[in-house]
Amino acid sequence: MTLINWEKRKNPTNEEITKFAAEKHVDRIVAELLLERDITDTADIETFLHSDSKELQDPFGLHDMDKALEIIDEAVQSEAKIAIYGDYDADGVTSTSIMKLTLQKLGNKPIFYIPDRFKDGYGPNMDRYKFLADQGIDLLITVDNGVSGKDEIKYMKDRGIKVIVTDHHDLPAELPEADAIVHPTIPGSEYICPYLSGAGVAFKIADALLGEDAMDLIDLAAIGTVADSVALKGENRVIVTEGLKQMKKNHHVGLTALLKKCKIKLSDISEEDIGFKIAPRINALGRLENASSGVELLTTGDESFAKEIVDETEDINSRRQELVQSAFADAQSQIAAQKDNGVLVLKGNDWHQGVLGIVASRAMDQENKPVLATQFDENSGVMKGSGRSPEGFNLFTALNKHNDLFMAFGGHAQACGFSIEEAQLDKLTELLQAEPKEQDFDPQAPVIKDYDLNLKIEDLNMDLIKQIQQLAPFGMGNPKPVIKLSNVSLSQAKSIGKDGSHLKVNVTDNSRQVAAIGFGMFAQEQAMNTDICDVYGEIGINEWAGRKNLQLMLDDFQVSPEAKKIAGLKEIYLDYRNKRLSTSILNHFDSIVFFNEVYYEAAKRSNVQAKLIRYDEECDGKNILIYDRPHNLDLFKNFIKENNTQHTALFFHTDLTERYLKPDMIKMKTLLKYLYTHQNITMDGMDLVAKYLNLQKIDVDFYLKVFFELNFVKMVNGFVEKANASQQRELIESPTYLKRLQRNDVEKILIESNFDDLLSWMSDYDCHC
Known part of the structure; x- marks a missing residue:
């Protein structure tokens, strides 16, 4: 299990937060979160907290936008045959849908092609380009791909076909010779929002062509933006914010049907619904089947047809979930067998190729190691694989050193895809084990993660959620704030989910509690050896049977420093406060300590064999018992500051309760x-x-x-x-x-408190800590 070290994202002082909140006229929680995100300029704060369509940028700021529009206008006017070449993930599907609907609004009837993950691979495919050329097309528009298709685009140009590339991926050393390349990071023509997704770029073309009517498509752009995990900064925030508003209008028949199937309440729809419900379903199509049905779904006006596709999509997504669960469970034995390896190479036992990336990602999260997940492909006779790596390890660099072993290979620092012969894969596995040391990457080192707010359970309420929500939409570059609850307990833990791996629990501080859910965390909770821990998670609302209740989505929980102190003190101190003491029990101790003279004198007249001493005398022996309670806490504090004995039993007797x-x-x-x-x-x-x-x-x-x-x-x-x-x-x-x-303080702390709370108080003074 990956160890996590949690650190405060930033540490503005209370004075800084108070001053900032007053100056910027925001709540304290909002002020702290803005300071942590370095959003301090008044104008930036305004646009960040109140994104709207007025902040959409001029689409002609994108490279070659004017050329692209001229070519599209001419093609539409001449009734030319246009083909759209997309991609099989959610960003590619929404990009294709936006472009298709835009051209239809202009009166054109384009065809589209979504590559098949298993037959065509990622990006431009020469055979498919030839196929489209043979269809007699006049214009090819790529969406969410194309900048890496130098040879394929040259082929189209040689056939007399015009090509417009719209993409957002990393640029190659040499750009293709397309008629127009609309891309946000072309050197010398960098766009004001360089983080646009493929759907974002497609939407900007729609904006340039359709003007205000393009807002009908911004909901699709929002899906692609969230799904592709691009930074939710600048214009991307506007696209997602306005896209969520647009979804509530039920404008797209297919999207409405999908939302209904996902049981998403339109009035409460959020970016989390896109990320966890909508996008995974669209992505599932490309993982297991051909994602063309996703485009059909998002562009159809036929409700019955949309329902058919949605039902099919739901079945495919359920199958995808089962395949992932089965493959990941199957991988555990291999992960255990490679526990000493710095890079894990997993071989599938009938794993579906479409889920290899997810399996690699989950294994990476579990082990904090680079992971290659592979499966033998009967069609090609070679191993197909996907790789994922944690921050701090460059997977592309590691694999590219051994590029000669691959039949095909591509990717970037944290993800890759490849084809390789099985014999070469075994050789690669051995060679890769030197890479973590080469890159100074320690897979055993804790992962550093940030939390945002250090709160108490009493601070968790609906108003807090409203304040946090002011910074939405959340995503890459603007993560949902993580809350830390210190020195709390987990109670009433239950295993939930089909496989019982998920955790339902209450987080409590003995006076208040909040319900919490932790995905895949039941085993972690069961392994806890203390009641006191620090909990990290995001606060939200769970709605059930018409009632709304606070719920914490757990990211982690760890034995707190306080709990570690208490665990150490439990090795030293014994709770005898409710025990009945006989003379034989008392004689098991080397010494018995008294704070009150009356009990000391009475004990001297008994037949107790243990040494009897006053609290201010030197303790002898390894095992002592404190017989009675002190008159005030300072006496006890001073005693435990000096008490260095091995074991101490706490009895605290008195007959003066009145x-x-x-x-x-x-x-x-x-x-x-x-x-x-x-x-x-x-x-x-x-x-x-x-x-x-x-x-x-x-x-x-x-x-x-x-x-x-x-x-x-x-x-x-x-x-x-x-x-x-x-x-x-x-x-x-x-x-x-x-x-x-x-004496009341003595009663409350030494007598009435539970043992953990007593030891927690003692830890501030005890010499063993």
Whole structure:
């Protein structure tokens, strides 16, 4: 299991947060989150918190946009045959859908082609380009791909076919000779928002061609933007924010059907619904089948046809989930067998090629190691594989050193795809084990993750969610804030899910609690050896049967430093507070410690063989028992600061429980008022006074002693009368009252608290810590 070290993203002081919140007119939570994200300029804050369509940028700021529009306009006017070449993931499907609907709005009827993951591979495919050319097309528009298709695009140009490339992926050393390349990071023509997804680029073309009508397509652009994990900064925030608004209008028949199948409530739809429900279903099409049906779904106007595709999509996604679960479970034995390897190479046992990337990703998260997941492809007779690696390890660099072993290979620092003969894969596995050391990557080192807010359970409420939500949409570059709850406990843990691996639990601080869900965390909870931990997670709302309740989505929980101290003290201190002590038990101890002289003298008259000592004498022996409770906590603090014995049992006996009653201010005032307004009250008459005022006689005796010490009352000729006090007095000026408070502290901390809380308090003073 991967170890995680959590660090505060940034540490603005309370003074800085308060000042910033006042200056920028935002809530404290919002102020802290903005400071942590380095969003401090007033104008930047305004656009970040209040993104709207007015902040959409001029589409003609993109490279070659003017050329692309001129070519498209000419093609539409001449009724030319246009083909769209997309990609099989959610970004590629939405990009293709946006381009198709845009051209249809202009009166053209384009054809489209979505590559097959298994037959065509990723990106431009020469055979498919030839196929499209043979269809007699006049214009090819690539979406979410194309910049790497130098040879394929040259082929199209040689056939007299115009080509517009729209893409957002990393640029190759040499660009293809297309008629126009619309891309946000062309050197010298960098766009104001370089993070656009493929769908974002397609939407900008729609914006340039359709103007305001392009807003009908921004919901599709939002799906591609979230699905492709591009940074949710600048214009991408606008696209997602406005896209979510557009989804609520039920504009696209197919998307509406998909939302309904996902049981997404339109009024509450969020970027999380896109990321966890919509995008995975669209991606599943390209993983197991051909993703063309995804384009058909998002562009159809036929409700019954849309429902058919949605039902098919749901079946495919369910199958994808089962395949992933089965393959990942199957991989565990190989992961265990390679526990000493720095790079894991997994061979599938009938794993579906479409889920190799997910298996590699899950194994990487579990082990914090680079992972190659492979499966033998019967059609080609070679191993097909996908790789994933954690931050700090460049997978592309590692594999590219051995490029001669591959039949095909491509990717980037954290992900790759390849084809390789099985014999060469075995050779590669051995060679890769030197790479972690070469890159100074330690897979055993803890992963560093950031949290944003250090709160208490009492701080978790609906208003907090509203404040956090002001920074939405969340995603890459603007992660959902992670909350840390320190020194809390997990209670009522239950395993949930089909395989029982998920955790449902309450997080509590003994006074309040919040429900929590942790995916894949049940085993982790069961392995915890302490009740006290630090919990990390995102706060949200769980709606069930019409009721909304707070729910924490767990990212992690760890034994807290406090819990580690307590665990150490449990090796030293024993809880004897509710035990019955016999002489034989007492004689098992080397020494017995007393804080009160009366118990010490009584013990000396018994036949206890253990050494009897006062608290301020030197302790002898390895095992001692503290017999009675001290009069105040300072005595006990000083004792444990010096007590270096191996084992100490805490008994804290007393037979004076009545002396630990808590002073009641209302009762004290009632008694004092009565004494001030009545005459001829003697001390012998206090029984009747107590009975009349419904007070305990022991309370009356205590309150009277305090009143006398503070000169509130005095004795005159045997009667209790009001004293003529010349100055205001505080209750704590009474030695009796102060002693009572001190004893109440002793009662609360040493006697009433549970053992973990007692040890937690002791850890601040004990010499063993």
